[in-house]
Amino acid sequence: MQKIKTALCSFGMSGWVFHAPFIHLHDGFELYAVFERTKNLAQEKYPGIKTFRSLEVMLADDEIELVIVNTPNYTHYEYAKQALLAGKHVVVEKAFTNTVAEAQELIALAAEQNKKLSVYQNRRWDSDFKTVKKVLQQKLLGDVVEAEIHFDRYNLNLSPKLHKETPGPGSGIVPDLGPHLIDQALQLFGMPDAVFADATNLRPVSKVEDYIEIILFYKNSRVRLKAGYLVRELLPAYIFHGIKGSFLKPRADVQERDLQQLKDLTDADWGTEADTGKGLLHTEIDGKVIREYIPSEKGNYMDYYNGIFEAIRNDKELPVTATEGMQVIRIIELAFQSIKEKRIIQL
Numbered sequence: 001m002q003k004i005k006t007a008l009c010s011f012g013m014s015g016w017v018f019h020a021p022f023i024h025l026h027d028g029f030e031l032y033a034v035f036e037r038t039k040n041l042a043q044e045k046y047p048g049i050k051t052f053r054s055l056e057v058m059l060a061d062d063e064i065e066l067v068i069v070n071t072p073n074y075t076h077y078e079y080a081k082q083a084l085l086a087g088k089h090v091v092v093e094k095a096f097t098n099t100v101a102e103a104q105e106l107i108a109l110a111a112e113q114n115k116k117l118s119v120y121q122n123r124r125w126d127s128d129f130k131t132v133k134k135v136l137q138q139k140l141l142g143d144v145v146e147a148e149i150h151f152d153r154y155n156l157n158l159s160p161k162l163h164k165e166t167p168g169p170g171s172g173i174v175p176d177l178g179p180h181l182i183d184q185a186l187q188l189f190g191m192p193d194a195v196f197a198d199a200t201n202l203r204p205v206s207k208v209e210d211y212i213e214i215i216l217f218y219k220n221s222r223v224r225l226k227a228g229y230l231v232r233e234l235l236p237a238y239i240f241h242g243i244k245g246s247f248l249k250p251r252a253d254v255q256e257r258d259l260q261q262l263k264d265l266t267d268a269d270w271g272t273e274a275d276t277g278k279g280l281l282h283t284e285i286d287g288k289v290i291r292e293y294i295p296s297e298k299g300n301y302m303d304y305y306n307g308i309f310e311a312i313r314n315d316k317e318l319p320v321t322a323t324e325g326m327q328v329i330r331i332i333e334l335a336f337q338s339i340k341e342k343r344i345i346q347l
Helices: 013-025 041-045 055-059 073-085 100-113 127-137 178-189 255-260 302-314 322-341
Strands: 004-008 029-035 050-052 066-069 089-093 117-120 144-152 194-200 211-218 221-228 238-242 246-249 279-285 288-294
Touching (some): 004 013, 004 302, 013 041, 013 066, 013 255, 013 302, 029 055, 055 073, 073 089, 073 100, 117 302, 117 322, 127 178, 127 246, 178 211, 194 322, 211 322
Parallel strands (some): 004 029, 004 066, 029 050, 066 089, 089 117, 144 221
Antiparallel strands (some): 144 238, 194 211, 238 246
């Protein structure tokens, strides 16, 4: 089997935490190259990797089949475009692009080049979301009428990643944490009929939005998405109410923490939550009311790269399509329009 030689466009946190470990471990990939302007961080961890000081020189390497665009949001469109024009398959970190127009152009270019283009929405493979998805697929709540998804943190300080905290395209909490929330909502409920949003900066030091609330309007339900940096006491990250019952689930996926702590991806308990992460199910099944904590599904970000391998080598469907990534950007654009005009925006 010919391995997919893969290049990373950076080796910051997303590179060494979310991408490199899975590419390195997967039998179908070779962690072949990295773009680092001055440092050699990737070589220190992966001695066989090639380091390029220029993106253009890296893209000129014919050995590279797949490029991971894991750089700041404002570079996604330009770097992905260059990689596609160089004849590479491309994975782009969320947020896919800064505008729908940019996303549409990249989708058209990928089709023209006959290359795969995907967006890294890894939170689909969190234990939390997989558990919520299973509860809804089993119709344990009946028709869902109200849902709330949170991605909250407590941090008074600015991120050391200045591109996230400096006003400009792709900065702030909306394109940072918003894509996780929006993608999960669209996976569960599809595109809404209308959008309303509110965003502001609540931390005294913030120069960009650090609080966001988005309401998605559906014919028979409402979905509220919230994220903020001043939430010391966390609410359940997933709150779902249906005709028959409710499901409440804390955000308990352990993968990001374990990756930062360099835990072995091959451990049998990889992606297994602590029992304290179980979700509370209060519903009616076969005429009997139950209220109990249910086991969580195991999370595994490797499933994303399993899907990328199958898409490139066996022409299977991508685990996350560029069109799905574009739909997330569409909601973000409508959210910003709603914030600016202070009204509900119809799709």
